[in-house]
Amino acid sequence: MFKKYDAYKNSGIDWIGEIPASWDVKRLKAPLAERNEKNDPIKTDFILSLTMHQGVIPQSEKTGGGNKPKEDLTAYKLARPNDIVLNSMNVIVGSVGLSKYFGVVSPVYYMLYVRDESKTNIGYYNYIFQSQAFQKNLGRLGTGILIKKSEASGKLNTIRMKISMDDLNNELLPIPSFCEQNEIVDFLDRKTLEIDQAIAIKEQQIALLNERKQIVIQKVVTQGLDPNVPMKDSGVEWIGEIPEHWKISKIRYLGATQNGISAGGDYFGTGHPFVSYGDVYKNRVLPETVEGLAKSTLSDQKSFSIQEGDIFFTRTSETIDEIGFASVCFKTIENAVFAGFLIRFRPFLKSPLIKEFSKYYFSSPMMRAYFVKEMNLVIRASLSQELLKNLDVLLPSIKEQKEISEYLDDLTDKIENAVLIKYSEIDKLKEYKTTLINDAVTGKIKVA
Known part of the structure; x- marks a missing residue:
């Protein structure tokens, strides 16, 4: 059972509710800035991809092929290590991650970096973007819904909702002290790694059962x-x-x-x-x-x-x-x-x-x-x-x-029932991870 903070106050933000009394509330543009560097003239041909499950990865790891550009890379944007990379079309379903690389990304991506590294831990804000509560909140900002008819089934599917950088900049976020940000990031790094490892073991067990x-x-x-x-x-x-x-x-x-x-x-x-x-x-x-x-x-x-x-x-x-x-x-x-x-x-x-x-x-x-x-x-x-x-x-x-x-x-x-049990256990672990991230970044639990 995690500890609570001594006192709370109303944040004034619907998706958060109450926050610790010592925390502040500021717009996203206060701690974070958009990196909008074009790759023109060409500074790198190292192409990055963003996946919902792996985060930011080299394109070659996604495709299995070589990391060779197929189009004019001057239209791409630069992403640097410790940038939050998010897909403006899919951020509301978790298409966001923290980059470890210097490379180029699609023009539809936004890159965010901290304005003052002595006051801001980028990892804390990355976890805010990982919070499903925050992602759901961003849904209200989505515009330009794309409807596509499936040729195979004839069904209409909603594909993407674009969110503007201006709207993102004006989103209100909870701001703990720099020390607390570090503690939250250390805690979530450790706990999410443990959960991901447990999930990986169960996925391996499922693969062995199916095999x-x-x-x-x-x-x-x-x-x-x-x-x-x-x-x-x-x-x-x-x-x-x-x-x-x-x-x-x-x-x-x-x-x-x-x-x-x-x-x-x-x-x-x-x-x-x-x-x-x-x-x-x-x-x-x-x-x-x-x-x-x-x-x-x-x-x-x-x-x-x-x-x-x-x-x-x-x-x-x-x-x-x-x-x-x-x-x-x-x-x-x-x-x-x-x-x-x-x-x-x-x-x-x-x-x-x-x-x-x-x-x-x-x-x-x-x-x-x-x-x-x-x-x-x-x-x-x-x-x-x-x-x-x-x-x-x-x-x-x-x-x-x-x-x-x-x-x-x-x-x-018998085997498929055993597999269903493993999937149920994975769902519970994912739910626990989601709750943990949301509770930590909004101060519902005190991690240190």
């Missing part, structure tokens, strides 16, 4: 449940040995493929159910109720229908990493159509492949390895029907497929 799940799925859908069954070479390099009595077939002999519907933006947003790229990418089993809507005709609904047993594959994306994900339809969605970014595979009547087995087989890691190896990436990654038709499918007996799916249902339920 174990994928390993078991792949082993069971290729080798079955009986460890003593005689094995044979499948004849497919990426599959390896399989049970001797299992069959194998190209998917082209098991059903028919069909690309989804392509239409302009006006087609989406109202009308009948529309299965989007996201519905398939995020789910092993297709949701029975989807959010997307499309103005589909009866002809569209006949050609691009969604029936029980259908398997949908993500067909095209900016990167190869998002291609070939599969989702199985367990219940027919009436009057629905599906996106042009998808391929539908519809098994023939009396197919030797059941939907319960399909949901695990087509989501196994070896499927991803197959698609990545075989696909040609030019401008956009794309899965062709011909490549999909050439996919090898293992066919245990219907009885074995049911046994395998029941075993995997039980195992994945």
Whole structure:
């Protein structure tokens, strides 16, 4: 339990409420100034990026490529070590960080530095910008809301709200003494590091659980449940040995493929159910109720229908990493159509492949390895029907497929429940971190 200050007073600031009686209230422009230095003439070609989770980082760490400029860097602004860098479009959702580098940033960023280092700890003000209470408060200053219609789902999304530097300059902030600022920064540096480390451990545990799940799925859908069954070479390099009595077939002999519907933006947003790229990418089993809507005709609904047993594959994306994900339809969605970014595979009547087995087989890691190896990436990654038709499918007996799916249902339920518990623990840690930052920078707790 943290201590409180001896006396408090009304700050006159809605998002803060009461502050310690010894603290002051001043506008942001009193302790901080904007650094508005252009990179003209060129002083550096070291490009910085700002991310919500990593803060200010070299662009090469974000992209994985070289730190090479792709445009005229004279339009960029300079950021120096110990500058607060914030995105004028996204600061209200936490796009802000303290720079450790000398580099250039996008013209939409603001850089703030302290006017007097003998009276001001920049870290304290960085933590104010990290406070969700302060970020929420800044929402009232946002202008120029940008609305964008998603091509895949037809939904309208609010993207950004720009905040002017003039408005920021006039925001009232709590001002502790320089000594207290140092104590708050030292406390929050230590505590947030401990919390971040605890979160990282739980994220690693989640990754290991998910990895174990994928390993078991792949082993069971290729080798079955009986460890003593005689094995044979499948004849497919990426599959390896399989049970001797299992069959194998190209998917082209098991059903028919069909690309989804392509239409302009006006087609989406109202009308009948529309299965989007996201519905398939995020789910092993297709949701029975989807959010997307499309103005589909009866002809569209006949050609691009969604029936029980259908398997949908993500067909095209900016990167190869998002291609070939599969989702199985367990219940027919009436009057629905599906996106042009998808391929539908519809098994023939009396197919030797059941939907319960399909949901695990087509989501196994070896499927991803197959698609990545075989696909040609030019401008956009794309899965062709011909490549999909050439996919090898293992066919245990219907009885074995049911046994395998029941075993995997039980195992994945247990693992996914364990993962949910870890996510819940992470959420509580993040909530604690948020509360700690807010309480420390507003004087609700005394840290020393």
